[in-house]
Amino acid sequence: MGLHLLGLHNIVLTDIATVMPALKRNLKSNKPILGKTLKTTQLYWTNSDQIKALSLPFDLVIATDVVYIEDTVVPLVSAMEALIGDTGTVLLGYQLRSPEAHQLFWEICGRAFAP
Numbered sequence: 474m475g476l477h478l479l480g481l482h483n484i485v486l487t488d489i490a491t492v493m494p495a496l497k498r499n500l501k502s503n504k505p506i507l508g509k510t511l512k513t514t515q516l517y518w519t520n521s522d523q524i525k526a527l528s529l530p531f532d533l534v535i536a537t538d539v540v541y542i543e544d545t546v547v548p549l550v551s552a553m554e555a556l557i558g559d560t561g562t563v564l565l566g567y568q569l570r571s572p573e574a575h576q577l578f579w580e581i582c583g584r585a586f587a588p
């Protein structure tokens with residue numbers, strides 16, 4: 474939402490189904506400041522159809538505190554790759570929550586996003 478206020482366009486906020494109502498409530502309560510309703514869509518990192526349905530690629534993907542379950546690390550990195558294509562950037566807000574997920578995440582990122 475802050476990035477919209479800074480002038481970024483074509484912003485899509487995503488999360489899993491159970492979180493979407495909270496996400497939409499949050500957006501609604503910020504509508505007076507935002508001046509519009511930003512786009513939202515349900516997106517599971519494992520669901521390639523949901524990813525392909527977006528207008529790919531994105532210039533920027535922002536994710537915070539998403540590396541915490543080892544089993545979701547591979548689909549998370551695959552989703553990031555698909556969302557940014559060859560030219561975009563992932564901006565990650567990160568905190569170490571699971572040593573196993575942390576190790577796997579950075580190992581895969583080293584291969585996936587190597588120059």
Ligand SMILES: C[S@@+](CC[C@H](N)C(=O)[O-])C[C@H]1O[C@@H](n2cnc3c(N)ncnc32)[C@H](O)[C@@H]1O
Pocket residue numbers: 488489492516517518519536537538539541545
């Ligand atoms: C620890 S919360 C962080 C929430 C928020 N980004 C923050 O920083 O406060 C992890 C987020 O990842 C989402 N998430 C977890 N597994 C996911 C998956 N398989 N596909 C998409 N989102 C997922 C959760 O729904 C949740 O919003």
